[in-house]
Amino acid sequence: MAETGDLVSIPALLARNASQFANQPAYREKEFGIWQVWTWAEAADEIRAIALGFMALGLKRGDFVAVVGRNRPALYWSMVAAQMCGAVPVPLYQDAAADEMAYVLDHCGATFVVCGDQEQVDKVIEVQDRIHHIEQVVYVDKRGMRKYDHSRMNWLADVVAEGRAAHWRFDEELNHRIAELDYDSTCVMLYTSGTTGKPKGVVLSNRNIIETSKNSAEFDRLRPGDEILAYLPMAWVGDFIFSVGQAMWTGFCVNCPESATTMMNDLREIGPTYFFAPPRVFEGQLTNVMIRMEDAGRIKKAIFHHYMKVARRVGPDILDGKSVGMADRLAYFIGDKLVYGPLKNTLGFSRVRVGYTAGEAIGPEIFDFYRSLGINLKQLYGQTEASVFITQQPDGQVRSDTVGVPSPGVEVRIAENGEVFYRSPGTFVSYYKNPESTASTKDAEGWVATGDAGFFEEATGHLRIIDRAKDVGKMADGRLFAPKYVENKLKFFPSILEAVVFGNGRPMCTAFVNIDLNAVGNWAERNNIAYSSYQELAANPAVYDMIRGHVEEVNASVAADPMLSGCQIHRFLILHKELDADDGEMTRTRKVRRKIIEEKYHDLIAALYDGRTSIYTETEVTYEDGRKGAIRATLRIEEATTQPGPAQRMAAE
Amino acid sequence: MNAMDIEAAPAAADAPRIGGVLMEMRNITLRFGGVKAITDISFDIREGEIRAIIGPNGAGKSSMLNVISGFYVPQEGEVWFKGKRRPQMKPYEVAQQGIARTFQNIALFEGMSVLDNIMTGRLTLMKTGLWSQALWWGRAQAEEVEHRAKVEKIIDFLEIQHIRKTPVGRLPYGLKKRVELARALATEPKLLLLDEPMAGMNVEEKEDMCRFILDTNDEFGTTICLIEHDMGVVMDLSDRVVVMDYGKKIGDGTPDEVRSNQAVIEAYLGVQHD
Numbered sequence: 001m002a003e004t005g006d007l008v009s010i011p012a013l014l015a016r017n018a019s020q021f022a023n024q025p026a027y028r029e030k031e032f033g034i035w036q037v038w039t040w041a042e043a044a045d046e047i048r049a050i051a052l053g054f055m056a057l058g059l060k061r062g063d064f065v066a067v068v069g070r071n072r073p074a075l076y077w078s079m080v081a082a083q084m085c086g087a088v089p090v091p092l093y094q095d096a097a098a099d100e101m102a103y104v105l106d107h108c109g110a111t112f113v114v115c116g117d118q119e120q121v122d123k124v125i126e127v128q129d130r131i132h133h134i135e136q137v138v139y140v141d142k143r144g145m146r147k148y149d150h151s152r153m154n155w156l157a158d159v160v161a162e163g164r165a166a167h168w169r170f171d172e173e174l175n176h177r178i179a180e181l182d183y184d185s186t187c188v189m190l191y192t193s194g195t196t197g198k199p200k201g202v203v204l205s206n207r208n209i210i211e212t213s214k215n216s217a218e219f220d221r222l223r224p225g226d227e228i229l230a231y232l233p234m235a236w237v238g239d240f241i242f243s244v245g246q247a248m249w250t251g252f253c254v255n256c257p258e259s260a261t262t263m264m265n266d267l268r269e270i271g272p273t274y275f276f277a278p279p280r281v282f283e284g285q286l287t288n289v290m291i292r293m294e295d296a297g298r299i300k301k302a303i304f305h306h307y308m309k310v311a312r313r314v315g316p317d318i319l320d321g322k323s324v325g326m327a328d329r330l331a332y333f334i335g336d337k338l339v340y341g342p343l344k345n346t347l348g349f350s351r352v353r354v355g356y357t358a359g360e361a362i363g364p365e366i367f368d369f370y371r372s373l374g375i376n377l378k379q380l381y382g383q384t385e386a387s388v389f390i391t392q393q394p395d396g397q398v399r400s401d402t403v404g405v406p407s408p409g410v411e412v413r414i415a416e417n418g419e420v421f422y423r424s425p426g427t428f429v430s431y432y433k434n435p436e437s438t439a440s441t442k443d444a445e446g447w448v449a450t451g452d453a454g455f456f457e458e459a460t461g462h463l464r465i466i467d468r469a470k471d472v473g474k475m476a477d478g479r480l481f482a483p484k485y486v487e488n489k490l491k492f493f494p495s496i497l498e499a500v501v502f503g504n505g506r507p508m509c510t511a512f513v514n515i516d517l518n519a520v521g522n523w524a525e526r527n528n529i530a531y532s533s534y535q536e537l538a539a540n541p542a543v544y545d546m547i548r549g550h551v552e553e554v555n556a557s558v559a560a561d562p563m564l565s566g567c568q569i570h571r572f573l574i575l576h577k578e579l580d581a582d583d584g585e586m587t588r589t590r591k592v593r594r595k596i597i598e599e600k601y602h603d604l605i606a607a608l609y610d611g612r613t614s615i616y617t618e619t620e621v622t623y624e625d626g627r628k629g630a631i632r633a634t635l636r637i638e639e640a641t642t643q644p645g646p647a648q649r650m651a652a653e
Numbered sequence: 654m655n656a657m658d659i660e661a662a663p664a665a666a667d668a669p670r671i672g673g674v675l676m677e678m679r680n681i682t683l684r685f686g687g688v689k690a691i692t693d694i695s696f697d698i699r700e701g702e703i704r705a706i707i708g709p710n711g712a713g714k715s716s717m718l719n720v721i722s723g724f725y726v727p728q729e730g731e732v733w734f735k736g737k738r739r740p741q742m743k744p745y746e747v748a749q750q751g752i753a754r755t756f757q758n759i760a761l762f763e764g765m766s767v768l769d770n771i772m773t774g775r776l777t778l779m780k781t782g783l784w785s786q787a788l789w790w791g792r793a794q795a796e797e798v799e800h801r802a803k804v805e806k807i808i809d810f811l812e813i814q815h816i817r818k819t820p821v822g823r824l825p826y827g828l829k830k831r832v833e834l835a836r837a838l839a840t841e842p843k844l845l846l847l848d849e850p851m852a853g854m855n856v857e858e859k860e861d862m863c864r865f866i867l868d869t870n871d872e873f874g875t876t877i878c879l880i881e882h883d884m885g886v887v888m889d890l891s892d893r894v895v896v897m898d899y900g901k902k903i904g905d906g907t908p909d910e911v912r913s914n915q916a917v918i919e920a921y922l923g924v925q926h927d
Contacts, residue, residue: 032805033817143810144868261815
């Protein structure tokens with residue numbers, strides 16, 4: 001499978017899989033408590049029927065088909081069916097509010113919208129009085145839909161039935177449209193979550209997706225028979241590459257969980273061999289394990305801690321194939337039988353051959369915990385515009401503080417100002433209807449600015465990312481300010497969910513802290529601290545004490561780095577509400593939107609710098625259904641001790 | 654195996670939702686010793702409607718529900734069900750007739766899983782005997798698979814997949830109520846009796862429960878009779894309302910009619926003495 005040959009589109013890959021892997025499982029979905037399976041041949045048949053049904057409904061070449069809902073085979077199939085018809089699939093974030101959805105639907109001019117269920121249909125109907133180009137709405141789950149006006153709405157099963165019935169009429173036209181697809185036709189359009197401004201539609205061609213899938217699949221030796229769990233938002237480029245691109249290229253099986261709430265259980269039942277998760281999933285799982293171990297009996301606890309110590313010492317080396325003494329190997333073997341094996345089984349990681357985390361920095365303790373258990377967890381660095389992969393870590397060269405070497409086929413260079421640029425076959429075609437942004441991001445030679453600042457380590461050739469290039473600034477006295485660097489260190493503590501550090505152009509650094517309700521709530525319970533709400537817990541003096549401890553630890557570690565010692569946090573406060581994508585404070589992929597936070601909480605920031613010890617504030621919040629409310633709170637501001645950094649000492653002498 | 658294939662709903666879209674009289678109470682009087690809990694009450698429940706019984710504390714609402722469910726036998730009056738006068742019956746006979754209920758203070762098997770609790774709702778529908786079920790062999794096995802499939806549809810309908818295997822005792826109150834509704838639905842009732850389905854819930858749980866009650870009525874065409882204290886809920890949900898006070902019926906009609914009924918206003922807000 002080295003050359004792509006005439007496999008120049010996803011439908012072409014599907015046809016190959018349907019003949020080559022006809023009876024192997026292609027999709028599974030848990031429904032009614034049982035895993036339902038479709039082989040490649042069955043899936044190809046369903047997808048073709050959907051495509052015929054779309055034709056019968058009047059889908060034209062070049063139309064845009066928005067797809068919105070949780071990960072389900074039917075929605076993945078709809079995307080491929082749209083491609084067959086010569087249309088462009090546009091997956092949307094299913095938790096987006098109607099307004100956000102309206103922007104994207106309007107921008108791409110979608111004519112068809114495929115919805116998972118009633119909830120999504122309601123949002124589409126809500127925006128239809130502003131957007132008039134939607135011709136057909138198709139839904140997968142029939143529940144609650146009986147009373148809707150169906151003059152321009154269809155149940156997907158009906159579309160499929162209609163497509164099958166109409167195949168004599170459309171077979172030839174459909175075959176013709178599939179044959180028209182080539183390497184340069186648009187494969188998918190994905191909207192970036194956009195930490196700044198409105199989302200941009202990233203146009204990715206078949207070449208982008210298939211070349212990237214081929215290269216990355218070969219890099220990790222993915223093969224038919226591998227299993228993945230598709231649970232990350234369909235609108236995110238990673239899910240498209242893993243669940244569509246790589247799945248179609250290698251012919252492995254895509255498993256869809258029963259619902260978002262059963263994801264952990266489904267993970268255990270499937271036992272994927274190839275697994276991707278953002279750091280917060282790994283953090284959450286580790287926190288759960290630790291909370292449960294706190295409640296375990298003394299003997300169990302002792303065994304767990306003893307063997308985890310062994311694992312931390314020798315586990316990563318064994319995984320990397322380095323030489324380890326006989327005694328340690330024996331101890332690790334026993335630990336595997338007693339602790340690691342059962343633990344991996346509980347977490348659903350027993351069969352993971354290749355695991356990736358990306359999107360945010362992962363805490364070294366968390367990263368090492370999973371690796372010491374023998375899980376081949378690696379890091380990659382990428383973005384939508386690159387069809388995910390820019391750099392990734394090869395087996396055996398894994399560290400928590402780098403993001404690896406350039407992926408196969410990708411060239412990377414570092415600009416004068418430290419910004420990372422790349423060029424690859426996966427580099428996006430353009431931003432849809434936005435030539436200015438395209439031109440400012442991608443130059444004539446195809447180099448794309450990532451917006452991240454980083455450098456290559458000379459000894460290993462691995463890339464290290466410091467921060468977003470535009471977030472890196474200077475403090476009032478000219479020292480380097482890299483907020484993300486400090487925030488990540490803070491977030492490595494289980495009790496801190498989010499942190500936002502300020503200090504650009506200011507004399508000192510300050511921070512907002514969001515506590516993790518799960519971890520801190522459990523801690524409060526064990527320490528007999530009563531609370532009735534998130535807000536009350538966040539304002540508790542004992543919680544402040546604990547967080548101050550964490551901040552001071554981070555200060556000590558930041559102080560050790562001469563370049564960044566100015567970024568120590570002098571004053572901080574604990575926010576009374578969780579930063580939330582519904583309030584626009586974060587992106588849907590949970591990245592902090594600095595600008596918006598700075599505007600929204602300008603009163604709090606002012607208080608951080610004018611020496612006050614408490615401040616009264618009112619904050620507007622948006623509920624999931626779009627209604628708005630306000631919460632009021634008086635927040636305390638505390639000081640944290642800072643260390644004299646090496647740079648400061650030099651300056652003083 | 655088709656992901657999109659859900660069981661076709663029985664109620665046809667174009668048929669009128671509310672049909673003829675399903676159950677009729679004729680001059681019911683119920684006494685406990687010297688105490689008259691219900692005095693000469695008559696009303697009917699139509700097929701496919703949501704019928705509410707409301708009233709202040711001690712008005713006799715739960716007693717009325719128990720008469721409907723056949724648990725109490727009234728000293729006077731007749732209960733007519735599906736056009737026939739209903740004789741005195743054992744609770745399981747009532748269940749076999751297609752009447753299911755939930756309780757004000759949840760009555761689930763705390764130590765059993767959610768799935769097993771809901772399966773008990775299928776008991777009256779199982780045909781194989783005790784021995785073949787215990788041996789789980791032949792016909793009994795096939796039958797259990799069939800019933801499990803039905804139960805899974807209900808689990809899916811009420812969105813409780815994530816607690817399928819969780820013992821009921823570990824669940825929060827709102828979810829227990831939902832499991833109880835699931836068990837009642839598992840008997841495939843014609844008439845579903847809900848005794849204060851919303852009691853003790855927070856706003857969000859109430860909204861969920863309302864949605865499930867409406868969906869049940871809508872998707873399965875189940876007739877629902879409910880007792881509820883939350884007036885907002887009652888007025889939004891129900892098609893017709895019976896108002897009781899001190900064991901007597903003081904109002905009967907659509908929510909709007911009931912709301913403007915002077916006797917009802919007095920019972921709820923009190924009477925001004927001048």
